Amino acid sequence: MNNKKYIPVPTDMCIITTYRCPMRCKMCDIWNNPTEKSKEIKAKDLEMLPHVKFVNITGGEPFIREDLDEIVEVLFRKSPRVVISTSGWFEDRVIELARKFPRIGIRVSIEGLSVVNDELRGRKGGFDKGLSLLLKLREMGVKDIGFGITVSNNNSADMLDLYRLANNLNMEFATAAFHNSYYFHKYDNVITNKEEVIGNFEKLIAMQLKENHPKKWFRAFFNNGLINYIEGNRRMLPCEAGLVNFFVDPYGEVYPCNGLEEAYWKESMGNILQTRNFDDIWQSEQAEKVREKVRTCPKNCWMVGTASPVMKKYIKHPLKWVMQNKINSILNKPLCLERKWYDVGQSPEQGNLRHREK
Numbered sequence: 405m406n407n408k409k410y411i412p413v414p415t416d417m418c419i420i421t422t423y424r425c426p427m428r429c430k431m432c433d434i435w436n437n438p439t440e441k442s443k444e445i446k447a448k449d450l451e452m453l454p455h456v457k458f459v460n461i462t463g464g465e466p467f468i469r470e471d472l473d474e475i476v477e478v479l480f481r482k483s484p485r486v487v488i489s490t491s492g493w494f495e496d497r498v499i500e501l502a503r504k505f506p507r508i509g510i511r512v513s514i515e516g517l518s519v520v521n522d523e524l525r526g527r528k529g530g531f532d533k534g535l536s537l538l539l540k541l542r543e544m545g546v547k548d549i550g551f552g553i554t555v556s557n558n559n560s561a562d563m564l565d566l567y568r569l570a571n572n573l574n575m576e577f578a579t580a581a582f583h584n585s586y587y588f589h590k591y592d593n594v595i596t597n598k599e600e601v602i603g604n605f606e607k608l609i610a611m612q613l614k615e616n617h618p619k620k621w622f623r624a625f626f627n628n629g630l631i632n633y634i635e636g637n638r639r640m641l642p643c644e645a646g647l648v649n650f651f652v653d654p655y656g657e658v659y660p661c662n663g664l665e666e667a668y669w670k671e672s673m674g675n676i677l678q679t680r681n682f683d684d685i686w687q688s689e690q691a692e693k694v695r696e697k698v699r700t701c702p703k704n705c706w707m708v709g710t711a712s713p714v715m716k717k718y719i720k721h722p723l724k725w726v727m728q729n730k731i732n733s734i735l736n737k738p739l740c741l742e743r744k745w746y747d748v749g750q751s752p753e754q755g756n757l758r759h760r761e762k
């Protein structure tokens with residue numbers, strides 16, 4: 405009898421369409437390691453992917469691909485929600501695509517106000533282009549728009565202004581902290597001015613808890629997780645990458661996440677170019693082996709792709725945190741931002757900080 409456990413269909417997928425990029429970001433070296441255009445997965449290769457709730461298209465810069473509309477067309481048949489992360493550099497292409505697919509989500513990466521953004525992204529005029537693009541999309545009636553910031557050493561103060569800007573424009577605002585990984589081709593991303601950065605995240609959390617939208621309160625919890633990550637602690641909730649989500653790289657390899665580093669482990673679950681049935685990959689022994697590695701992964705990434713599913717799965721912990729802090733916020737009492745490791749039965753091996761001994 406076959407006792408193999410059936411792994412349910414994933415709910416989230418992220419398609420890394422290319423490693424080509426016109427930007428020259430300091431916290432990411434993808435642009436320095438571009439893919440060869442002819443070797444990148446094509447729209448037809450994505451036909452075998454499963455039906456999911458959410459797809460993120462990322463890069464490099466997805467809009468560098470002239471066939472992006474074909475990719476989006478396939479992915480909208482796979483999911484009701486498709487969001488593209490972009491630098492906004494190819495403004496005309498974004499607008500053309502949004503005309504064709506008005507339900508598309510667009511997240512423009514903006515790393516600070518004008519001077520800081522253009523310095524960190526290595527291209528002059530990036531901030532103006534990004535903001536102008538978002539305003540045009542708004543005028544066109546595209547609803548799912550917003551911007552995201554990756555916080556590093558020099559832009560945490562700007563993060564607060566960007567948050568105010570996003571609120572005034574009624575746009576989504578996503579945060580991240582820079583990470584090291586094979587994907588970013590970076591291994592020296594370390595926050596050195598922790599006190600300042602953490603202080604600014606604490607201000608952001610206080611602002612988010614003052615809002616009337618529960619979504620913002622849970623973003624505040626996520627940001628507390630970013631502080632926890634910056635402090636170098638174990639993830640507050642376990643990483644379950646490769647169980648409800650997966651990443652496809654530009655060569656068709658299926659990874660559980662984009663946080664892997666060769667120095668610890670990096671293994672693919674399979675390649676979409678080598679089979680016509682996604683379940684051959686998802687239910688394979690190799691996929692199970694990768695999930696086992698995730699269960700004992702020494703890293704402690706806290707990125708939205710792997711934090712959001714576990715925040716939903718173990719909702720009672722974020723919910724308790726949100727309720728307590730929302731009440732404190734209303735009563736103008738100090739927030740309770742202690743960084744907890746929630747025991748939900750995860751392997752004690754996960755995030756055991758072996759990397760610190762490297």
Ligand code: SF4
Nearest residue numbers: 643661663664701705
């Ligand atoms: S902690 Fe999770 S997201 Fe980070 S490298 Fe390990 S498996 Fe990937």
